[in-house]
Amino acid sequence: QVQLVESGGGLVQAGDSLRLSCAASGRTFSSYVMGWFRQAPGKEREFVAAISRGGSSTYYADSVKGLFTISRDSAKNTVYLQMNSLKPEDTAVYYCAATTRYSLAPVRSSQYDYWGQGTQVTVYS
DSSP states (O other): OOOEEEEOOEEEETTOOEEEEEEEOSSOGGGOEEEEEEEOTTSOOEEEEEEOSSSSOEEEOTTTTTTEEEEEETTTTEEEEEEOSOOGGGOEEEEEEEESSOOSOOOSGGGOOEEOOOEEEEEEO
């Protein structure tokens, strides 16, 4: 089992950048595929990005491709989401998630077993 704690959210202006962090507990961090999802008010939770166990493969939603970058640091048991050129439509609660059941592009929330509590990102124009 793993516990996930997100941080780094905040209120920023359109065009700014933010880096979200997700710290994972336990000693088996490298066995998890990690993902980021987001949920805006009144909308369903949507996939943002995922990274493979070793960090060599990454997957992105079309809406963030080229703007967001997911990475992981196994020494720190942490996964990051670097978000550049933020837009008001990026406003949402961002969630970190982990799974051991899937290794190839897990993009559905049902494919993940563990979730963080979320961190709010608000982008104003």
